[in-house]
Amino acid sequence: MLSESSSVNEPSKKVALIAGEGQYPFLFAKAVKKAGKSLLVITFKGQGNTELAELADEYHEIPITQFGKLLEILKNSEAEEVALAGHIRKNKAILTARPDRKTISLWRKLKTRNDDEILRAVAREIEFMGVKVISPTRYLPELLTPEGILTRRKPTSAQIEDIIYGFAIAKAVGELDIGQCVVVKDRMVVAVEALEGTDATIRRAGTLMKDTVVVKVFKPSQDPRFDLPSVGLKTIESMIEAKVRVLALEAGRSLFFDREKALSLADKVGIVVVGVRYE
Template sequence: MPESTIGIIAGQGQFPLLFARAAKKKGLKVVAVAHKGETLAELAAEVDEITWVRLGQLGKLIKALKQSGATRAVMCGGVKKTRMFKDVRPDFKAMTLLNKLRHMADDGILRTFCKVLEDEGISVLASHELVPELLASAGVYTQRGPNPEEEEDLQVGWQLAGELGSLDIGQCVVVHRKVTVAVEAVEGTDACIKRAGELTHKQGGVVVKRLKPIQDMRFDLPSVGSATIETMKQAGATCLVIEPGSTLVFDREEMVRIADNADICVLAHS
């Protein structure tokens, strides 16, 4: 039955794998549409069916989901937004979507994408509802909390990240000594943190990542993990601030272990 099948529209990282495992444990048939150059090859071993597409092959994506019998799908993992400038070749279906957009902001693109799927009989669900254990809980995760200077930068960054998100630009900002050092746009969180490290000469910085106020919870939730902490180490950043209840936290124990060893504070702030 279609209700026993769930489709995964898979992007980068480990989230598609984690979601697939959780769905299988619940007895669901899992079919994936994976993006070449983005999705981990290991996903193939975690799902019942997989179809590989290139960015922009919306028609092929829809056909794969419909042929598998999936009337429900989730979006797991993002794609490098910078690829839109070099190797995206939209098919006719994707061109139809793009022609409906007034601008190329993240939320607008994804909402329109979901509407196209729904018109084809495929409901887009919130992926985190099947894996709620991955959502951040409030509190300090590491052995130490923020020091007074980091607390001041946290407050500046928290407000700024909210303003940035309300414009549908990005989810992450880096603040050092009350100075906004870097803001995230199409380059992504890791590149934003690395740029901040260059500008501060690796002398510190508070990384704030939070949900956009206008964001649809069905897609592109903020996410962090051990790779985020490794990037912060390289950039000299000393504190990571995330939002409870709306941020996905991957490999939490490993993330906290690396952070404690590097004297980096991690907390979920509201």
């Protein structure tokens, strides 16, 4: 079995992908195929991922609450490692739920039903069968946010104070497994992310206050194999709409999609983007 530190170029029978929404699963699938690996894709009905079938050597689309079926597919596939990539709308899953026995059993065992707890429980069940759960960034390290000031404009001293304050607040919120993002100004909390997601949080903050600072972090107790904080071009567009001035991300522990386009737009409108190494 492959270890987490082994090279992506080492031979393996098959890599599995449990795919949610968005571009992340597509980027991962392409990276796996580029590495010369066989690819199994398991996605969920209604996610709009049918194009992944063109990249996959084996493709399955199942109801999101059929966890027993997912485990059966993995067991029969001879996959050696599996990654979870893409957004899964938990509220949508709950509303459309017709769970099988395995899903019900897993759900009842959870101490809480927040994202981290659910994903850890899923990973434990998968690894119990001998399939290693890996981070998608093993194949896509270039998506990780670099450290430093990423835009032409630099943060002011007041904005730096807000970034420091925002990191402390976001880490405290993350410790409770509520969300990964906060919006602050003048060392005051304007908005905290919950179920609605980052873009909606930014837009909500924009109705309350302008010239704010958005901070997005890796939660202290988070498993780095899945659900890393992520931003992209849409994030910058939401910031423009909400008149936000600064985006601070945790360097090396967050994903930055469409980075070149996003930073180009940020430079055009004078938004500051920084990657902060947090210890």
